[in-house]
Amino acid sequence: MTVVVRAxxxxxxxxxxFLIGDAPELFVGTLVFVGAAMALRHHGAAxxxxxxxxxxxxxxxxxxxxxxxx
Amino acid sequence: MxxxxxxxxxxxxxxxxxxxxxxxxxxxxxxxxxxxxxALEGTMVAVVVLAALVIAVGVPLAxxxxxxxxxxxxxxxxxxxxxxxxxxAVLRASGHKAxxxxxxxxxKTVADLSxxxxxxxxxxxAGSWRHGRRDATGFTVAFKGVFLEGMEVVLIVxxxxxxxxxxxxxxxxxxxxxxxxxxxxxxxxxxxxxxxENAMKLAVGIMLTSFGVFWVGEGxxxxxxxxxxxxxxxxxxxxxxxxxxxxxxxxxxxSPRAAATGSVPSK
Numbered sequence: 342m343t344v345v346v347r348a349x350x351x352x353x354x355x356x357x358x359f360l361i362g363d364a365p366e367l368f369v370g371t372l373v374f375v376g377a378a379m380a381l382r383h384h385g386a387a388x389x390x391x392x393x394x395x396x397x398x399x400x401x402x403x404x405x406x407x408x409x410x411x
Numbered sequence: 412m413x414x415x416x417x418x419x420x421x422x423x424x425x426x427x428x429x430x431x432x433x434x435x436x437x438x439x440x441x442x443x444x445x446x447x448x449x450a451l452e453g454t455m456v457a458v459v460v461l462a463a464l465v466i467a468v469g470v471p472l473a474x475x476x477x478x479x480x481x482x483x484x485x486x487x488x489x490x491x492x493x494x495x496x497x498x499x500a501v502l503r504a505s506g507h508k509a510x511x512x513x514x515x516x517x518x519k520t521v522a523d524l525s526x527x528x529x530x531x532x533x534x535x536x537a538g539s540w541r542h543g544r545r546d547a548t549g550f551t552v553a554f555k556g557v558f559l560e561g562m563e564v565v566l567i568v569x570x571x572x573x574x575x576x577x578x579x580x581x582x583x584x585x586x587x588x589x590x591x592x593x594x595x596x597x598x599x600x601x602x603x604x605x606x607x608e609n610a611m612k613l614a615v616g617i618m619l620t621s622f623g624v625f626w627v628g629e630g631x632x633x634x635x636x637x638x639x640x641x642x643x644x645x646x647x648x649x650x651x652x653x654x655x656x657x658x659x660x661x662x663x664x665x666s667p668r669a670a671a672t673g674s675v676p677s678k
Contacts, residue, residue, distance in 0.1 A: 355562070359491070359492070359563075359566070360491055362495060364494075364495055364498060367491060367494045367495055367498065368491060370494070371487050371490045371491050371494070371623075372487075374487075374490060374624075374627065375483060375487050375627055375631070378483075378627045378628050378631040378633060379631045381633070382628075382631045382632040382633045383632075385633075385634070388628070388633050389633075389635065389636060389641075392624060392627075392628060392633075393624060393645060393648055393649075396490070396494070396620065396624055396649075397648075397649075397652050399494070400494055400497060400498060400501075400620075400652065400656070401652075401656060403494070403498045404498055404501050404502060404656055404660060405663075407498055407499075407502045407507065407508070408502065408507045408660065408663060
């Protein structure tokens, strides 16, 4: 394997580990959050309440899942 | 200085300090077993490479990419990172995950390096690798330790610095953290386990998550009430969430699978 291919593979592994790691649900949650922020951007008060709520929901779910994998 | 600037500086400082403690453990182990010269040289080279990365990536990012696009992308990255730190901190605080033990990491690194050094010592003049001569293993271990732990710091410095237009401030906060951790590390010698790493990780996770939520909202065109002050509200909301989750998880038993494998630390 050439040095370039190894470097690209290491770079891809780093980002996979950084973005997904051992909690893929948090990556999915972030994508859902970004989508929700785009959709709710003109809905003032509703967005201010719903956006943090989405984050809390995914965090709680991930923590519960985490006890199985710890 | 605005609220978001202060929180930004605190977030970068805290995140950098946590990662520096982990890097310092590895550098100290490399220094003790393979000699300080190579360990310190490896550390210095890694720091220079990391600083070059901040300049090479952070400055063009802040100047060329439209600010709203930058905030959404960077906010999402901060959210992924912050939520992961929060999740681990809550699991550790509630006893569902073993606490990061710097003493154990130090002992394991020393043992690994000592095995290699014993072989080399047998074929080299007695003690020569310890006194002044360069040691490739010590250099590599220190470089990798500082570089890998520092990559997360670089990401945080670039993301927080570039999206807020305070790259210099973010870099300065990371530099201060490095100095503080080195001084504390020197004073407490090898007792790095005394550093309240989980509490720091919890606090930084809360700040990163708050910044992530705030910037994705800002970048997508949402007007937060109170503007920058909303960051403090978000910090409060996520701190409360982490506290409640930690309490709730203490009442939740480990899953039968986790208990059977013995992976849950005994309380």
